[in-house]
Amino acid sequence: MKALEVSDVSISYNGNLAIDKVNFDVNEGDLLGIVGPNGAGKTTLFRAILGMQNYTGTIRMFGLEGKKYHALLPLIGYVSQKVNFEQNFPATVSEVVAMGLLPEKILEKSQTILQKSGFNWNRVYKKINKNSDKILEALKAVNLESLKDARIGQLSGGQLQRVFIAKALVKDPILLILDEPVTGVDVETQTKFYNIIKKINDENKITMVWSSHDLEAIAKLANRVACMNRKMFFHGQKEEFFSNEDLLKTYTESAMQMHMHHH
């Protein structure tokens, strides 16, 4: 079943096309890696999927659009590139993860909608009774249970992103979107992070869309790849992408150009 279908989606800012007729889909259980240079419109595209950006075209989730699609938006887990929060915010790691817990009313409503669409929603955390246990399990999934009582401001960048993933996990997301989650983090931390992502995708069977500059990581973790720069110029199996020399060359060159342009 298609978890997500994006058809002919275009987005313009002040008359400039930021996204030009983009088409792609995500199968249930996929880990789709989206690659593209800075300014390619990946974040804009995510914002459209999250209902925070106007667009033309159609976006469907589990075959649903319009009102029903909107009702499912709270169930998308979203970890943005950078979260701007007050460094001295007096909240513990557990308290931040707890913010991810959705009211049971929203969850039940979504459950009904999803059942009708034929999607078998695996609610891992529903089986756990106490909220504090749910939070602990989510923190275990990202290997952070030892820091549950730490104040959020004490964490490193990589740890923070893992907390935000736990916050997204705890609501049993039907789709997890990670927008370049490990930008500016050292290589060792990145590797740990990638292993966690892989584990969540494999074990919790959570469908993921993940944007990254890191082709190597995408080659290792994703099963499908989408490559975009305003337009989508590749979308398919990972093997197909990485065996296509022309495509790789185009990507690398445009990425380099954008890189130079930005510095």
Place this chain on the structure above:
Amino acid sequence: MIPEFLGYAFMQRGLIAGAAIAIICSLMGTFLVLRRQSLFGDALSHMAFGGISVGLFTGIYPLWTAYAVSILGALGMTKLRKSTKISGDAAIAVLLVSGFGMGVLLISATGGFSIDLFSFLFGSILLISNTDTILVLIISAGLTISLVMLRKQLLHFTFDEEQARVSGLNVDRLNYVFVAIAGITVITSMRLVGILLISALIVLPNITSMLFGKGFKQTVTASISISVFSVIFGIILSYYFDLAPSGIIVMISVAILVGALAAKYFGIIGKSMPIQRAV
């Protein structure tokens, strides 16, 4: 043995109303401080000054006009800010001066400063009547219950507005509700320390508790404790030394903050607060 000051009804009323006000100010203040709107309380109280002058000018009970003017002003400003993209601190300045300007204008028209007005400007907790004490208690209870019920949403909204929006929270509505709560808190609390010092009660205990509180719950509990202590101790000291309670309460809060800063500096407390962030 009961201490002498507890024998007076005015002291009992002052202590009870004072403690209730201490609780709502610090509870509401937590969110204001975290939203970087510490001075919003000040702006509201200056609007309240305008509102009181409307009451004195028209002969309507000034407390009601204060509620109306500051809540309407604050909601209007929130709306205006959203549609015109005026920055937060500028919006606060607009609110503050327009309220105060209106007050000065109407008071000059009414015939100058009166005793009533002074009690609003500098607080008059020991002059509070039985009816007003009950009113303060009811309003405080209502505000406390509202804030406790909304705590999860407010916390998420304060921490990360975008994520709160993504997870289905009606952020705009929540914002208006919070502004109204802030307005009611400020007007209800003016009695205690007055228009000019109300910000102290909203901000100081929170800054202090954020220095060493580990999590949100701990911080809020500490802030309420500091706030209640400052108010009660302040009122008692004012009785024995015959000084203005508002000034003493605020200075106690300042002293606690300075003490906490010093303790942190010398490493006695605050291990949980990052001095330098690990990368």
